[in-house]
Amino acid sequence: MKKDTIKTNIKNLAKDLKLPYISKSLEEEIKEANIKNLTYEDFLLSVLENEHDLRKANGIKNRIRQARFPYKKYIEDLSLEDLPQDARDKVKIFSSLDFIETGQNIILAGNPGTGKTHMAIGIGIKACTRGYKVLFTTIPLLVNELKESRSNKTLRAFENKFEKYDLIVADELGYISFDKEASELLFTYLSLRAGRKSTIITTNLSFERWDEIFKDPVMTAAMIDRLTHKSYIVNMNGNSYRLKETQLWLEEQ
Structure with a gap:
């Protein structure tokens, strides 16, 4: 299977699985992995960590929005x-x-x-x-x-x-x-x-x-x-x- 087809399939699967970071940033992650010569395990860990961080950040944004604060004060x-x-x-x-x-x-x-x-x-x-x-x-x-x-x-x-x-x-x-x-x-x-x-x-x-x-x-x-x-x-x-x-x-x- 060609690389472009594989990437497309990965992005489609990521969308279906609701993994927005992977579907959006796959190309950048692959380039970074090639530059750093990452192992498969390190590449997968990096991708999942970034996906987790994005989901966590979005969760915080959603909770703050749903809380209906009149303005943000920290x-x-x-x-x-x-x-x-x-x-x-x-x-x-x-x-x-x-x-x-x-x-x-x-x-x-x-x-x-x-x-x-x-x-x-x-x-x-x-x-x-x-x-x-x-x-x-x-x-x-x-x-x-x-x-x-x-x-x-x-x-x-x-x-x-x-x-x-x-x-x-x-x-x-x-x-x-x-x-x-x-x-x-x-x-x-x-x-x-x-x-x-x-x-x-x-x-x-x-x-x-x-x-x-x-x-x-x-x-x-x-x-x-x-x-x-x-x-x-x-x-x-x-x-x-x-x-x-x-x-x-x-x-x-």
Whole structure:
């Protein structure tokens, strides 16, 4: 069989087997193998390693895309000296992602602009790179989705989907209050994950003010109890990181 025919057959088989690197880069790999005088074993190892690396990279890209982050922020880009002390002390712990394995929650509570969302997204993206299934949502968006699911009689399907995520980042608790239906739905679905799957919540309100959102002291107390059990509660009160960035930008103009 001619070499060109063999190459064509290999590429076709690679496509059928969903091996995109081999189907795309076969010619380059063969040239490289000839230059380096590789053995068959070394050539095969090189091709499979590159295929594996591409599949891994594509998997990370897909998980980050499916997580629906509003923008990309990396935990390595956090300015530690600008973070509140409590957050600074816990960055290394959160970066290990051990809390996901133990099903623990993280609650980042503090005034606006102190890095809550940046930290939450950074942890979420790192979790995606480690193979975890992640979802980013805002609390208002989550409430709307829950209400729509109830109206469409698809709450069970939403519940099954919700429980499959290894980590959910729920941003912006405290910016709007909820009616009774929304409060009950949010309580139910966040409680479903308690103690089993991890959730990161960012909030601008201290716990004693959560009843301003949920309007029901008993439900508020129950939710706080469920969410904080064996959880990391991080004091994010401090100087606004965004304000500092704005001031630096203005000085450069």
